[in-house]
Amino acid sequence: MFADSVAMSRALTSxxxxxxxxxxxxxxxxxxxxxIAEFIGIKKGDAHYILLARRWTRGFVITVAIxxxxxxxxxxxxxxxxxxxxxxxxxxxxxxxxxxxxxxFFEAIFLGAYLYTWDRFKNPFYHWIxxxxxxxxxxxxxxxxxxxxxxxxxxxxxxxxxxxxTSIDPIAAILNPATPAKVFHVVTSAYLAxxxxxxxxxxxxxxxxxxxxxxxKALKLTMISTLVFALATAIAGDVSAKYLAEHQPEKxxxxxxxxxxxxxxxxxxxxxxxxxxxxxxxIRLPNFLSFLSFGDFNSEVTGLEEFDEELVPPLWIxxxxxxxxxxxxxALGIAMLYLISLRIRRWNEEHxxxxxxxxxxxxxxxxxxxxxxxxxxxxxxxxxxxxxxxxAEAATTSPHVGWMFLLFLGLYIILGVIGVRVLRKLFxxxxxxxxxxxxxxxxxxxxxxx
Amino acid sequence: xxxxMIGIIVLWLFLYGYLIVASVxxxxxxxxxxxxxxxxxxxxxxxxxxxxxxxxxxxxxxxxFFFVGLVGFFPDTAYYYxxxxxxPGSIAIVxxxxxxxxxxxxxxxxxxxxxxxxxxxxxxxxxxxxLSTAMTISEGGFIQETGEGVVLLTRELITSPYSWSxxxxxxxxxxxxxxxxxxxxxxxxxxxxxxxxxxKYALFWSFPTIIASLTTFxxxxxxxxxxxxxxIDLWWMFGLSLAFFSAAMWFIYRGIYxxxxxxxxxxxxxxxxxxxxxxxxxYLLYPYVTVxxxxxxxxxxxxxxxxxxxxxxxxxxSLYMLMRMFLFDADYVKGKx
Numbered sequence: 001m002f003a004d005s006v007a008m009s010r011a012l013t014s015x016x017x018x019x020x021x022x023x024x025x026x027x028x029x030x031x032x033x034x035x036i037a038e039f040i041g042i043k044k045g046d047a048h049y050i051l052l053a054r055r056w057t058r059g060f061v062i063t064v065a066i067x068x069x070x071x072x073x074x075x076x077x078x079x080x081x082x083x084x085x086x087x088x089x090x091x092x093x094x095x096x097x098x099x100x101x102x103x104x105f106f107e108a109i110f111l112g113a114y115l116y117t118w119d120r121f122k123n124p125f126y127h128w129i130x131x132x133x134x135x136x137x138x139x140x141x142x143x144x145x146x147x148x149x150x151x152x153x154x155x156x157x158x159x160x161x162x163x164x165x166t167s168i169d170p171i172a173a174i175l176n177p178a179t180p181a182k183v184f185h186v187v188t189s190a191y192l193a194x195x196x197x198x199x200x201x202x203x204x205x206x207x208x209x210x211x212x213x214x215x216x217k218a219l220k221l222t223m224i225s226t227l228v229f230a231l232a233t234a235i236a237g238d239v240s241a242k243y244l245a246e247h248q249p250e251k252x253x254x255x256x257x258x259x260x261x262x263x264x265x266x267x268x269x270x271x272x273x274x275x276x277x278x279x280x281x282x283i284r285l286p287n288f289l290s291f292l293s294f295g296d297f298n299s300e301v302t303g304l305e306e307f308d309e310e311l312v313p314p315l316w317i318x319x320x321x322x323x324x325x326x327x328x329x330x331a332l333g334i335a336m337l338y339l340i341s342l343r344i345r346r347w348n349e350e351h352x353x354x355x356x357x358x359x360x361x362x363x364x365x366x367x368x369x370x371x372x373x374x375x376x377x378x379x380x381x382x383x384x385x386x387x388x389x390x391x392a393e394a395a396t397t398s399p400h401v402g403w404m405f406l407l408f409l410g411l412y413i414i415l416g417v418i419g420v421r422v423l424r425k426l427f428x429x430x431x432x433x434x435x436x437x438x439x440x441x442x443x444x445x446x447x448x449x450x
Numbered sequence: 451x452x453x454x455m456i457g458i459i460v461l462w463l464f465l466y467g468y469l470i471v472a473s474v475x476x477x478x479x480x481x482x483x484x485x486x487x488x489x490x491x492x493x494x495x496x497x498x499x500x501x502x503x504x505x506x507x508x509x510x511x512x513x514x515f516f517f518v519g520l521v522g523f524f525p526d527t528a529y530y531y532x533x534x535x536x537x538p539g540s541i542a543i544v545x546x547x548x549x550x551x552x553x554x555x556x557x558x559x560x561x562x563x564x565x566x567x568x569x570x571x572x573x574x575x576x577x578x579x580x581l582s583t584a585m586t587i588s589e590g591g592f593i594q595e596t597g598e599g600v601v602l603l604t605r606e607l608i609t610s611p612y613s614w615s616x617x618x619x620x621x622x623x624x625x626x627x628x629x630x631x632x633x634x635x636x637x638x639x640x641x642x643x644x645x646x647x648x649x650k651y652a653l654f655w656s657f658p659t660i661i662a663s664l665t666t667f668x669x670x671x672x673x674x675x676x677x678x679x680x681x682i683d684l685w686w687m688f689g690l691s692l693a694f695f696s697a698a699m700w701f702i703y704r705g706i707y708x709x710x711x712x713x714x715x716x717x718x719x720x721x722x723x724x725x726x727x728x729x730x731x732x733y734l735l736y737p738y739v740t741v742x743x744x745x746x747x748x749x750x751x752x753x754x755x756x757x758x759x760x761x762x763x764x765x766x767x768s769l770y771m772l773m774r775m776f777l778f779d780a781d782y783v784k785g786k787x
Contacts, residue, residue, distance in 0.1 A: 065554030069547035072514055079521055080539050083532030090525025091746050095753050098522050102761035105511045109768045112508065113775060133768070168746075170753040397599040398536045411544050415551055422555045 006392050008401035009081040012408060014377070016074045018370060019412045023067030025369050028142045028187065029194020030060045031111075035131035037221060042124045047440040048214045051432065052221070054118065056198065059423055061115065066419050071104075073408070081401065085384050085394035088165060092158045093151045095170040100144035107137025139187060146186045149376065150178035154247055155385050181243035182376075185236040189328075189372065192229035193365040196331055198222045200362025203355040205432075214432050219350070220342070223358070227335035233328055238292065245293030248386070249302035251379045254313045255321040256289055257282075258303050265289035265301040270322055273315060313381045320371045320378075327368035334361050453755055454745035457523035458734075460758060461516055462727050468512035469723065470627060470716055475509050476574035477628020479549070481651065483571025486564070494644045497636055508772070510550060522754050526744035530735050531584065534593050534602040538583040545580060549573040578620040586613045589674045590736025600738075612669040619662035623719070626655040630698065630715040637708040652702050660695065663722065674736060680729035687725030694718040 001007050034053045041049030079086045089097075110133040121127050157173030159166045199222035206215050244252035252258070257268055257279050267289040271282025287297040294301075304312055334357050341349035348354075384391045436443055478498045485491040521528040531539075548569055556566045587593060592607045593600055607613050629651035636645035671678040681688070694717040701711035732740040745751060 062554055065551045068510060069550040072510060072550075073543045073547060075514055075518060076539055076543050079517070079528040079532035080536050081532075083529045086521055086528035086532060087525045090521045090528050091750060094518070094522030094525070094746070094750065095757060097518050098754055099757050099761070101511065101515050101518050102757070102765065105508070105515070105761075105765055106768060108508050108511055109765070109772050113772055117775070165747070168749045170750050396533055396536060398533065398601075400537055404536060404540045407540060407544060411547055415547065418555060419551070 002402040003399060005397055005399060005401045006395040008405050009395040010391065012401060012405045013074075013077060013081055014374075015405070015412065016070065016077055016408060017373065017377075019416070020067065020070035020074050021369060021373055022366060023063050023070060024142070025190045025193050025366065026060070026063045026197070027067040028138050028190040029192075030056060030063070030198070031131060031134045031138050032191060033194060033198055033222070033225060034060065035128065035135055036225070038128050038131060040221070042128055046217075047436070047443045048217050049221075050124075051214065051436060051439065052218050055427070055432070055435070057115065058426060061111075062419060062423055062426070064111065066415055068108075069415070070412075081396050082384065082394045083396055085389060088160070088385065088389065089148070089151075091165045092155075092168055092170070092173050093148050096144040096147045096174050100141050103137050103140035103144060105137075107134050107141065110134045110137065142187055142190060143183050146183045147174045147176075147179050150182040151176050152384060153182070153251075153376075153380055153386055154178035155388055160388055177247045178243060181236070181240040185233070185240050185372075188229055188232040188236045189369060192226065192233045192328075192331060193369050195222050195225035195229055196365035197362040199226055200359045203358040206350055207352060207355045207359070210432070212433055212436070214436065216350075219338075219358075223335050223338045226331060226361075227339060230328065230332035230335055234332060237325065237328065241292050242294070245301065248379075250304065250307045250312045252293065253302060253304045253307075254315060254379060255318055255375070257315065257318050258289060258301060260305055261300060261303040263290065263300045264298050265293075265303075267292065268318075270319075277315075311382065313379045317375055317378050320375045324368050324371040324375060327364050327371070331361055331365050331368075334358060452742075453748065453751040454523065454741050456755055457519070457745070457751060458727075458731070458741055460755075461519045461523065462724065464512055464516045464519065466720060466723050468509070468516060469623075469719060471509045471512060473578075473624045473627035474631045475628075476578060477624045477626075478632065479570040479574035480625065481628065481632070481648070483567045483574075485647075486567050490647065493647055494632070494636075497632070497639060497641055497644045508769075510546070513546075519754070519758075523746055523751065524734055524739065524741070524744040525746055526739045527734055530593065530600055530738055531587070533600045534587060535584060537602075538580050542577060542580040545573045545577045549577065575621050575624065578624050579617045582616045582620040583607070583613075586610070586616050588730070588733075588735050589670070589677060590733075590738075591673065593735070593738070595738065610673065612666070612673040615662065615666045615669040619659075619666045622655055622658040622662050626652065626659040627715060627719065629655055630702065630712050633702060634708040634712040649702060649705065653699070656695070656699055656702075677729050677733075677736070680731075681725060684725045684729055687721045687728070691718050691721035691725065694721065 034056045037049045037056065038053035040046065041051075041053060078089075110130055114127070114130040114134055117127055117130065151173055154176040155173070156176045157169040157171070199219060202215055202218040202222055206219065241252065244255075256265075257271070257273070258265055259277070264287040266287065267285040268279060269283040269285065271279050274280055290299045290301055291297045293299060334354075338349055338354060338358065341347040341351070341354060380386055382390045382392070384394045482491065482495050482498050485494050552566055552569055556563070556570075586607065587602070589612065592603050592610070592613075594603055629648050632648040633645060633652050636648055667678075667681075670681075694714040698711045698714035698718060701707045701714065732742060734741060734744055746754075
């Protein structure tokens with residue numbers, strides 16, 4: 001396998017994307033959380049929220065740096081590992097790639113300005129305004145890149161004869177049928193995962209007996225955000241299922257182990273496959289697949305039997321699909337539980353058990369993102385450009401990809417380990433209580449008095 | 451003008467922009483390390499970090515812009531360069547990644563360690579060296595197209611005098627451009643001690659820069675006579691480049707007009723870079739890809755040009771704001787903010 005350039009190109013791309021997506025997700029979601037916190041802080045005149053924004057930003061910069069460098073890596077690796085694909089993609093879908101660079105440039109400029117001007121303006125709203133272009137830039141980056149991925153799933157806007165491409169329509173390529181569902185799902189889930197991770201960090205601090213009101217406020221803000229974004233993500237997931245049912249039925253059928261085309265199709269949860277590819281031990285929700293696919297319990301859902309065996313994705317992705325949906329529901333459930341506890345007086349919203357659930361929800365939300373991307377990519381196999389070009393035809397023929405895999409593996413281990421260490425040190429050496437005292441002495445005094 | 455010409459000029463401008471801002475950054479990294487080695491870090495390192503902090507991310511974007519734009523306007527380059535540059539390209543990515551992330555780790559994270567300073571200094575010289583490989587390959591003779599695809603002729607590349615003269619030129623230019631900029635910045639910050647030091651660097655590295663330019667010229671005449679002839683036909687551009695070099699040296703030597711001196715350095719490289727680029731046309735990669743044949747379809751070309759203009763309308767005011775805040779705000783430069 002080490003010498004197989006196609007397999008190693010896939011492995012290297014998976015590794016880079018799997019690592020990059022963690023930081024890309026944080027990069028899209030955290031600016032929004034920072035901006036909300038700062039806005040509340042200014043509006044209420046509450047220094048706790050301002051400090052929250054400041055501290056989140058400080059951690060954010062470290063993750064942005066890793067996101068930037070791994071993003072550059074994947075940008076170049078697309079050409080280095082998939083030259084034949086990029087030759088076509090360059091002709092048809094390079095516009096959003098190009099625009100993504102602008103969006104990112106825009107974000108980078110204002111992030112620089114935002115970072116270094118906390119105390120520079122008399123009117124604090126001017127500083128807050130600088131966060132808006134950062135949010136626009138980071139979210140639009142996600143939007144543009146996602147349209148490229150959508151294009152790979154539902155290519156349109158060109159004609160291909162052999163290796164010649166004609167009748168190119170760049171706008172049609174961007175606005176392909178997969179774009180709305182994918183963009184919606186990617187953006188909301190990035191917001192969700194970021195809120196969940198910030199909530200997890202806060203819950204961890206509360207569990208460690210940090211009692212400053214700062215934490216209480218942070219938990220409330222992040223958990224309400226988690227709820228809102230989890231709801232939005234659930235809706236986006238539903239939109240995605242409906243898109244798949246209509247435009248990529250083989251992908252949905254694989255997710256669902258739906259072999260025979262039928263009306264009133266059942267929704268399968270979990271389960272296993274026996275040697276004859278029959279589903280066992282699964283929970284069946286009668287007619288629900290039809291409902292989720294077309295909004296009608298009796299509609300007909302295309303099964304895998306209709307497709308050439310060579311042209312459908314591997315069946316194991318069903319587990320990832322179940323995993324992703326379960327984790328999404330888990331996030332929604334935890335956030336609801338927290339809010340109910342907040343409402344009901346006798347319940348303690350900072351009960352250790354609930355805090356633990358919030359803590360594990362952070363990494364699990366990121367795991368759901370990873371599942372989702374593996375699902376999206378493996379679910380398109382064997383195609384790199386569905387219906388036009390297979391993965392095997394697109395890869396580089398260079399025999400050295402295996403070595404490059406090792407090189408990048410080393411890089412990501414180093415970046416990951418040092419990144420985490422730097423982040424831990426950053427906050428350990430500068431605890432909230434100390435920073436409050438230094439920056440906002442009057443608030444710190446009041447907190448102590450409580 | 452055809453849109454593919456607009457495309458290549460725009461891309462070349464971006465690469466030029468990257469050449470300048472990245473050289474400042476790369477060279478500054480090396481000087482910071484060198485200063486630490488020679489125990490002069492208290493003199494210049496604060497100055498360096500004040501400038502670099504707000505702009506490090508912007509530098510990277512120039513580069514991303516260039517290669518994303520190149521693939522967009524000229525998709526064939528993705529195929530040829532992608533197939534052949536796997537190893538040098540990957541090494542460059544790793545170096546850029548180490549540099550960028552470590553910069554952020556140290557700057558926002560904790561105190562400066564020696565390992566970091568070393569990595570920062572070393573990558574500053576190794577990145578231009580590895581990136582210059584792409585330039586070298588573009589001259590032709592290092593790539594072979596076979597039935598199975600295109601391959602890089604590694605041995606030819608490693609033993610070519612042209613290839614090494616480009617590497618040498620890349621490294622010394624970085625040090626020269628950077629020291630010229632730091633002289634300007636130190637002067638602006640009214641930091642006499644730092645100015646004395648970086649001014650000496652600028653004077654020192656000017657000489658190897660000119661030598662390396664000449665050797666590269668000569669090596670090119672041996673390697674790609676057609677390109678060399680085209681450049682000779684554009685002799686006036688290189689003449690202007692030399693004139694601006696002399697002017698810059700005069701200002702820096704006399705210790706006056708550091709701002710003008712740096713602009714002269716920028717113009718020196720502008721004319722040399724565009725003279726080189728214009729002579730390279732119509733080829734993007736000898737002899738496989740030309741600007742006309744390698745260009746994307748008209749519809750996409752037009753869309754990219756429109757996107758580019760709209761993007762600039764957004765970015766120029768933003769960049770202006772950033773520079774007003776950090777580069778030309780005298781109080782910030784002096785460390786009062």
